[in-house]
Amino acid sequence: MSGCANAALAQSTVAPAVEEANDPRNRSDGVTLGPIKVVPSADFHLDYDSNVYAEPNSASSDVTYGFSPQIEASYARQNLRFNTLASANVVRFGSLTRENYVAATIRSAAMWLMQAGTQVGVEAGFSRLAEDRGAVESRLDQTLGPRITNLLSGGLTYRRERGRLLVELAGRAEKFDNTAAVDNLRDFNVYGVTAKTGMRIAGATYLTATGFASFRDFRLPAPGTLANRDSVTYGFRGGIDLTSNPFLQGRVGVGLFRFDARSDTIPDHTGVSVDASLTYRPRRRTAIVLDAFRGDVATFRLGATARTDTFVGLTVQQVARHNLFGSLGAFWRETRYQGDTRQFRTSGGRAAIEYLVNRSIAVIGTAAYTQRRSDDPFSRFERFRAGITLRLTPQ
Numbered sequence: 001m002s003g004c005a006n007a008a009l010a011q012s013t014v015a016p017a018v019e020e021a022n023d024p025r026n027r028s029d030g031v032t033l034g035p036i037k038v039v040p041s042a043d044f045h046l047d048y049d050s051n052v053y054a055e056p057n058s059a060s061s062d063v064t065y066g067f068s069p070q071i072e073a074s075y076a077r078q079n080l081r082f083n084t085l086a087s088a089n090v091v092r093f094g095s096l097t098r099e100n101y102v103a104a105t106i107r108s109a110a111m112w113l114m115q116a117g118t119q120v121g122v123e124a125g126f127s128r129l130a131e132d133r134g135a136v137e138s139r140l141d142q143t144l145g146p147r148i149t150n151l152l153s154g155g156l157t158y159r160r161e162r163g164r165l166l167v168e169l170a171g172r173a174e175k176f177d178n179t180a181a182v183d184n185l186r187d188f189n190v191y192g193v194t195a196k197t198g199m200r201i202a203g204a205t206y207l208t209a210t211g212f213a214s215f216r217d218f219r220l221p222a223p224g225t226l227a228n229r230d231s232v233t234y235g236f237r238g239g240i241d242l243t244s245n246p247f248l249q250g251r252v253g254v255g256l257f258r259f260d261a262r263s264d265t266i267p268d269h270t271g272v273s274v275d276a277s278l279t280y281r282p283r284r285r286t287a288i289v290l291d292a293f294r295g296d297v298a299t300f301r302l303g304a305t306a307r308t309d310t311f312v313g314l315t316v317q318q319v320a321r322h323n324l325f326g327s328l329g330a331f332w333r334e335t336r337y338q339g340d341t342r343q344f345r346t347s348g349g350r351a352a353i354e355y356l357v358n359r360s361i362a363v364i365g366t367a368a369y370t371q372r373r374s375d376d377p378f379s380r381f382e383r384f385r386a387g388i389t390l391r392l393t394p395q
Contacts, residue, residue: 014354015317015325017279017287028359028393036075043068047387054134054381063094079113098145101130117161124154136335136344148179166198166206187219204244210237227263233296235273250278259296259306285319306338323356346372364389
């Protein structure tokens, strides 16, 4: 919700966590219509993929061409912030034309500053998502294009930060609807709530306790057994929040989660819950970002009843000069399923560089390598991707 006050296009794509990279003097001001600021942009990108289908052997490579228009409107006056973003991504493959797709997103968010230290936010959005063939549960049939999913979402937040106390409440609902009838088993709704309380221990540092719960409501029962696949996941985390420290910001929380299935045929289980996102700025032109997660996630794999992912990612963002930004990052992810002894470990790295020709033109280059290891030889792959993007942001 804090993004409501700032246009996303006023930030660097490659180094968004570095304050100097977000200097508005380097970016287009867009168009001002009374109290509303409108910032349009368009990306033209050319990309290479060494293993489009994430195959273990005989990989199929291809070149893709893409066009991504975007428009953002923001409003800020007194104690109200409002932001709307609409974007699309049209991708065409040079040879594997069955993989062509169009993705799109529109989302809006509003924040009301009720009084000093207290705010209420609301958001809603719709996305048309194209599946990444490198995902653990991606479609294996190469005669069909990537799986397309429509996502409808909404949320409400309340935050109060007064004196030594912090209170934060949030609720969210999401509806996943796959466009192909063959994927109806993957359709589900999820409803979640989070409650956090904290006590200030020093400066901008809070010692926090967070409780969370989510309910998953699948459209169809499990095939064959007709077992109910609905479930409730709940848990608790204790941690630290750093709210306004200029050098170190973010949160770290560790605790437990519990997965309770509605059907007696699906085993319940307990696991470690981790939620961490930290940004360290040792100097004005450098930012180091750590993201970590461990917990229960939605699963659609037949024969498995629940999925637990563990993820760790580290990225260094750097401003080389006022109009040249770079980033270098690495990640590791482990995926496990209840009732399935196989393990899936994915690791990789990504590098990017962004050069601002002027306030309206930017050139972005990217390169990424991904490797997955698994007990299942058919789930292993290596993949290299590289691309160049021309971004135009009219004044």
